[in-house]
Amino acid sequence: MLDDWLSLPEQRPDLSHQPGKCPVPNNRQRPPRGSRPKPKGPRPVANKPREDGPQRIAKLLARAGVASRREVERMIAEGRIAIDGETLDTPATLLDNLNGVTVDGNPVKKPAPTKLFRFYKPKGCLTAAHDPKGRPTIYDRLPQGLPRLMPVGRLDYNTEGLLLMTNDGGLKRQLELPATGVERTYRARAFGEVSQEQLESLAEGITIEGVRYGSIDANLERSTGHNKWIQLTLAEGKNREVRNVLGHLGLEVSRLIRTAYGPFTVEGIEPGQIREIDRNELFHFRRTLK
Structure with missing residues (x-):
């Protein structure tokens, strides 16, 4: 198919490091920025959420295929999501699972296998x-x-x-x-x-x-x-x-x-x-x- 496409008719249509005034310990000069070797591996992420603990409800609902996280946040603002019958008013809610969660009054089904x-x-x-x-x-x-x-x-x-x-x-x-x-x-x-x-x-x-x-x-x-x-x-x-x-x-x-x-x-x-x-x-x- 890709070869066919090629045969279709043509159409026109940083700041340098400034050493501080304080002396460096042991009388050693600090190497210029950019010359120091970078640590290997990914940078640590502060307060990275655990995958096996409570999760934000928007993330759980997205994984369940209800909607994207941003769409879930809009649905919460519209009062369409509830927990045990009580309308949710913040997307910052943390849950272990979706038991008792409803969307437009309907219980959320367990996440289907990823496709x-x-x-x-x-x-x-x-x-x-x-x-x-x-x-x-x-x-x-x-x-x-x-x-x-x-x-x-x-x-x-x-x-x-x-x-x-x-x-x-x-x-x-x-x-x-x-x-x-x-x-x-x-x-x-x-x-x-x-x-x-x-x-x-x-x-x-x-x-x-x-x-x-x-x-x-x-x-x-x-x-x-x-x-x-x-x-x-x-x-x-x-x-x-x-x-x-x-x-x-x-x-x-x-x-x-x-x-x-x-x-x-x-x-x-x-x-x-x-x-x-x-x-x-x-x-x-x-x-x-x-």
């Missing part, structure tokens, strides 16, 4: 549950009979390709965090002039209108006249990142396809189709996450 799906999001639909303007959403494209699924990240209205979907709010959040380092790969068809050297400079990151975009591995795959096919791999996925970065280089993107998210690709599925990822494959993938 992850590959969905080919078509161009021309929103990654949202609904749209006030009445535009189609991904849920209008999904087939009937699926469990309640949440998208992992977003693809904008005119971007197509791989969108992971899950019933586990905890997994959704983990995959979305830049700190997790899951790479996303895109193919962009763009009009304009750009060199491989310009694309390689994106590996150092770039700041555009005050927004800092991290390292991007970009390669020119094919060039026909002013039309280019470019592959980009990144680990942040900020809003409209690929379009903004290529636009900054003077390119006009006419088609954008996400082809991979981590080890999962769009191969074998057509626009609007969805496929569940094998449980063993999901298990081994989760063991690789930070």
Whole structure:
């Protein structure tokens, strides 16, 4: 399928360290900042919540697939969540489990086994549950009979390709965090002039209108006249990142396809189709996450 895309008709569309006045013990000078070796391993996180103790209710409900944490907080503000019949008024509530918790008067079911799906999001639909303007959403494209699924990240209205979907709010959040380092790969068809050297400079990151975009591995795959096919791999996925970065280089993107998210690709599925990822494959993938 990816080779077919390439054959489609072209369209135009820090401060240096300042030593203090106090003497350093043993008459030794403090080494300049940046010259000291960094400690190995992840930085300790203060007051990191224990996974086996009480958890914030928003986190528990997200893991149960009720909604994302932010959506749960809105539901609490709307008075839709209660514990033992008493309406909850703060998302800071800590619980060991969801016994006695109701949403819109209905008991919360025990969390279902985690599932992850590959969905080919078509161009021309929103990654949202609904749209006030009445535009189609991904849920209008999904087939009937699926469990309640949440998208992992977003693809904008005119971007197509791989969108992971899950019933586990905890997994959704983990995959979305830049700190997790899951790479996303895109193919962009763009009009304009750009060199491989310009694309390689994106590996150092770039700041555009005050927004800092991290390292991007970009390669020119094919060039026909002013039309280019470019592959980009990144680990942040900020809003409209690929379009903004290529636009900054003077390119006009006419088609954008996400082809991979981590080890999962769009191969074998057509626009609007969805496929569940094998449980063993999901298990081994989760063991690789930070």
